[in-house]
Amino acid sequence: MRHLYLFLLLILFVQCKTDTDKKVDQAVQSVLTEVSEQPEIKTPDEFLGDLFTEVQLQQVFKDGKTFVDCTAKYPYDEIVSRYNEQKVEPGFELEAFVLEHFETPPLISTDFKSDPNRTPKEHVEALWPVLERKADDGEKGSTLLPLPEPYIVPGGRFREVYYWDSYFTMIGLAESGKMELVESMLDNFAYLIETIGHIPNGNRTYYVSRSQPPFFAYMINLYAAHRGDEVYETYRDALREEYQFWMKGCSESSEPILHCVPTEQGIMNRYYDARNIPRQESYREDYELVEKAGGGEKMYRDLRSGAESGWDYSTRWFADARTMATIETTDIIPVDLNALLYGMEAVLVRSFPEDTAFVKDLQDRMEDRKNFMTQVLWNEEKGIFSDYNWVDKKTTSVSSLATVYPLFVGMATQEQADKIATYIRNNFLKPGGVVTSLNHSGQQWDAPNGWAPLQWMTVMGLERYGHSDLARTIAERWVALNEKVYANTGKFVEKYNVEDMSLEAGGGEYPVQDGFGWSNGVYLGFKAYLAEN
Numbered sequence: 001m002r003h004l005y006l007f008l009l010l011i012l013f014v015q016c017k018t019d020t021d022k023k024v025d026q027a028v029q030s031v032l033t034e035v036s037e038q039p040e041i042k043t044p045d046e047f048l049g050d051l052f053t054e055v056q057l058q059q060v061f062k063d064g065k066t067f068v069d070c071t072a073k074y075p076y077d078e079i080v081s082r083y084n085e086q087k088v089e090p091g092f093e094l095e096a097f098v099l100e101h102f103e104t105p106p107l108i109s110t111d112f113k114s115d116p117n118r119t120p121k122e123h124v125e126a127l128w129p130v131l132e133r134k135a136d137d138g139e140k141g142s143t144l145l146p147l148p149e150p151y152i153v154p155g156g157r158f159r160e161v162y163y164w165d166s167y168f169t170m171i172g173l174a175e176s177g178k179m180e181l182v183e184s185m186l187d188n189f190a191y192l193i194e195t196i197g198h199i200p201n202g203n204r205t206y207y208v209s210r211s212q213p214p215f216f217a218y219m220i221n222l223y224a225a226h227r228g229d230e231v232y233e234t235y236r237d238a239l240r241e242e243y244q245f246w247m248k249g250c251s252e253s254s255e256p257i258l259h260c261v262p263t264e265q266g267i268m269n270r271y272y273d274a275r276n277i278p279r280q281e282s283y284r285e286d287y288e289l290v291e292k293a294g295g296g297e298k299m300y301r302d303l304r305s306g307a308e309s310g311w312d313y314s315t316r317w318f319a320d321a322r323t324m325a326t327i328e329t330t331d332i333i334p335v336d337l338n339a340l341l342y343g344m345e346a347v348l349v350r351s352f353p354e355d356t357a358f359v360k361d362l363q364d365r366m367e368d369r370k371n372f373m374t375q376v377l378w379n380e381e382k383g384i385f386s387d388y389n390w391v392d393k394k395t396t397s398v399s400s401l402a403t404v405y406p407l408f409v410g411m412a413t414q415e416q417a418d419k420i421a422t423y424i425r426n427n428f429l430k431p432g433g434v435v436t437s438l439n440h441s442g443q444q445w446d447a448p449n450g451w452a453p454l455q456w457m458t459v460m461g462l463e464r465y466g467h468s469d470l471a472r473t474i475a476e477r478w479v480a481l482n483e484k485v486y487a488n489t490g491k492f493v494e495k496y497n498v499e500d501m502s503l504e505a506g507g508g509e510y511p512v513q514d515g516f517g518w519s520n521g522v523y524l525g526f527k528a529y530l531a532e533n
Contacts, residue, residue: 043206043280044068044143047076051083056283060095061104065157065281068206070102072141108155108515114490120483121527124492124520125176131155131517132181145203148191149184155515156494160202161188163212164310165518167219168453172521174226175528182223189216190238198245201308206280210273210308214340216242217347236351243344261333261390265375266368268333269341270390273304285509293325305329309337310453313508314437314445316387316398322441331391335377339405342369346409370411383419385412400437401428401454407461417465424458425470432481432498433474434458444508450478450498452522459529472533475526482523492519 044067045052052067061067072079079101086092112130114123131153136146144160151161152169166189170182192199199216201207217239224231250260250267259272276297278286290299306312306329316334319326345362352358379386379395384403386395403420406412412420428434430448433455437446445451455478462471481496491514495505505512 041205041208045277045280045283048080051080052280053283054094055098056280057287058094059284060098063157064283064285066104067098067102068143068204068280069105069159070098071105071139073101073103074141076141105159107157108153108159116490120486120492121524123486123490124172124524127155127492127515127520128152128173128176128178128181131515131520133161143205145192145196145200145205145208147188147203149187150181151185151188152181152517153515154494154513154517156513158202158513158515158517160204161185162202162517163189163199164215164453167215167222168456168518168525169521170219170222171456172524174222175521175524179223179226182219182226186219186223186235189219190235193238193241193245198242209275210271210304211245212308213310213336214242214246214344217344218340220347232347232351236348239344239348239351243341243348246341246344256330256390263333263372263376263390265372266365268369268372268390269337270330270333271305271308271337272330273301273308275304276301279304279307282509289324295325298330299327302327302329302331309334311436311445313443314398314400315439315441315443316396316400316402316437316445321396321398321439324443328389328391331389332396333372333377333388333390335373335385335387335402336405338369338372338377339409339411342366342406342411343409345369366411373406373411374413374416378416383416383423385416385420398437398439399423399427401434401458404454404458404461407465408457410464412465414465417462417467421462421465421467421470424462428458429470429474429477430498431477432496432501433478435498442507444495444506446507448497448499448503449495449505449507450481451495452478452519456522456525459526463533468533472530475530479523479526479530482519492516492523494519 055067056064082101083097086097108131112127118126132150133153134150135148136144138146147161152166152173153159154162154165166185170185173182189199192203196208198211201210201212220231220235220239246259246269247267248259249257254262256262256270259269261268261270277300278290286300286303290296293299302317306317306327309317309329311317313324313327315321317327317329317332318324319328345366349359349362373385376388377385377395382399384399385406387398387402388395407417407420424434427438430450433450435447436449436451436454439446440448455474459471459475481498481501482492484501485496486492493505494513494516497503497505
């Protein structure tokens with residue numbers, strides 16, 4: 001499974017290749033024999049063929065993720081054989097067939113009963129055991145990739161661990177004194193890197209072709225702050241391998257390949273999913289969108305790569321800054337991803353002091369990223385960082401909270417940070433915190449929604465550069481909104497409407513989910529931050 005990403009690339013990367021691209025394909029070919037006989041890594045569409053397509057397109061389940069999370073009661077080939085025999089019979093009902101042959105998954109935390117006598121903090125503390133999953137046994141017929149240690153799931157429809165969610169969840173776990181669980185989750189992510197070659201979007205087979213915003217280095221920093229510098233030694237090999245995943249192919253081509261895009265300032269990174277077919281968990285939505293738009297494999301990859309970004313979806317990724325049909329994620333060099341990789345490189349420098357050649361290479365890449373941020377991504381007119389379209393050779397028009405990531409990782413200048421603080425106060429600051437972007441598009445990662453991870457990144461980034469008053473204001477408003485919604489509903493939810501605190505958040509491919517891992521974590525983190533400042 002270590003080379004699964006490369007295997008998927010060879011099988012699914014069907015497009016015109018340059019000579020340099022073929023070098024990577026040759027490397028992929030060499031590992032085919034290692035992974036081709038591992039049926040447990042196949043995805044539901046590969047196992048079920050036409051049955052999978054029919055279930056998703058006919059919307060047997062309202063949420064397409066439900067079916068890919070079902071557990072098969074019988075061997076897949078037996079189910080397919082029965083389907084082929086029975087589907088031609090008079091009176092065949094697809095839904096009845098599915099329910100007979102698959103066990104449907106439960107929603108997480110939905111049945112949890114809030115106690116109105118609990119404070120919001122007590123409520124979050126009571127939810128940790130509900131959201132915790134013990135080490136997985138590995139169930140046959142399931143898409144779950146088993147993990148060896150306990151972990152926290154977000155809640156609702158999200159029944160597995162999610163990569164970038166987990167960092168913000170860990171902030172709350174640390175505040176709750178659950179450091180053993182923080183360590184277990186770190187161990188799980190190291191395990192995924194060691195066995196798959198990267199941390200997938202989530203521990204499901206249908207997520208393995210992509211990752212998510214790379215926060216593993218920041219998890220290590222968080223744990224080291226509580227347990228000491230030996231933590232860097234423990235996880236450094238896994239972190240180095242994750243870095244190699246994001247940088248794979250960067251020296252093999254003068255053209256963009258995988259996550260790497262050559263620029264005049266050096267190699268920068270983009271989001272890039274290895275597959276170019278509909279997402280299995282959102283098959284109908286992707287298929288219908290691409291069919292209507294007349295798109296093709298690139299559009300599927302752009303949709304999947306938008307999911308890898310964690311911002312699925314935002315007008316950040318749309319050519320016209322309005323409609324999903326113009327999605328072009330792989331054409332964009334994002335502010336946030338390159339800032340996160342700068343921070344990862346800084347942790348690697350700290351973790352491998354004896355490897356002078358590696359450290360020199362990392363320091364050179366960090367300098368390249370800083371130069372690119374200032375020379376290309378810095379929008380002097382607005383006073384913020386903007387994403388860059390490497391195809392059109394221009395920055396994009398969408399103003400978003402991605403601009404705070406260089407502050408969070410410490411790669412911005414003080415002058416840049418001062419201008420960003422002013423722009424945030426004048427444009428992003430709302431009654432409930434900071435809004436995700438300034439576009440009201442109907443997408444969930446745009447206005448009027450606010451998200452816990454972006455509140456945290458913004459507050460910590462501003463605090464790092466001395467803008468404590470604004471940072472505190474944002475934290476206070478976000479906490480007040482969380483507590484208002486909790487008082488009204490008894491829940492912490494996935495996202496919030498920060499513009500109108502009387503309305504629920506909206507947008508996206510599914511209803512607002514309760515639970516909710518990263519909202520809980522950031523709430524506890526902000527309560528501690530406000531108590532100290």
